[in-house]
Amino acid sequence: MTEEAKIARAYHDHGHGREFARISLDYDARFLRRKMLQCDDGQSLLVDLPQTTSLNHGGVLVLDDGSEISIIAAPEELLEVTGDALARIAWHIGNRHTPCQIEDTRLLIQRDHVIRDMLGKIGAQVREVVEPFTPEGGAYGHGRTHSHAH
Numbered sequence: 001m002t003e004e005a006k007i008a009r010a011y012h013d014h015g016h017g018r019e020f021a022r023i024s025l026d027y028d029a030r031f032l033r034r035k036m037l038q039c040d041d042g043q044s045l046l047v048d049l050p051q052t053t054s055l056n057h058g059g060v061l062v063l064d065d066g067s068e069i070s071i072i073a074a075p076e077e078l079l080e081v082t083g084d085a086l087a088r089i090a091w092h093i094g095n096r097h098t099p100c101q102i103e104d105t106r107l108l109i110q111r112d113h114v115i116r117d118m119l120g121k122i123g124a125q126v127r128e129v130v131e132p133f134t135p136e137g138g139a140y141g142h143g144r145t146h147s148h149a150h
Helices: 086-095 113-121
Strands: 006-012 019-025 031-038 044-054 060-063 068-073 075-082 100-102 107-110 125-132
Touching: 006 068, 019 031, 019 060, 075 086, 075 113, 086 100, 086 107, 086 113, 113 125
Parallel strands: 006 044, 019 068
Antiparallel strands: 006 060, 031 044, 060 068, 075 107, 075 125, 100 107
16 A cells, blocks of 8 residues: 655745655756655655745745645756856846856856857856756746746
8 A cells, every 4th residue: 555645735935844855856847836746755745736836945845734845956957157258148148038047156057059059159168067956036026037928
């Protein structure tokens, strides 16, 4: 007999110290409404949120009994972008609506050969890395950047 899946019906950006389990998800997998997932320890979890939600690293899914499943940004294949004109490079990345993690000395984006080629043409140095990805949210209060609809 298999154990019944736990159900998470709520999400919060910060936990309250009642961690029941952890779940590691890459950036794309952290955008969902209803989906069956597996926690890092193998337990089944049904996520059944009222609306499609961007789950942030450090956030929690809340089970019916109030216990929490911590969200961990899983390592994924990225491009590390550096260069002398980092602000200009960031503008070109943003102009293509590409999710971007902005740090003091580098930018991280998902691997894309077309964007990589464009970045090389404007003088950026680009190398492949495998790290957790936590890009900036949208400027209009949304956790994701997609299209021009605000």
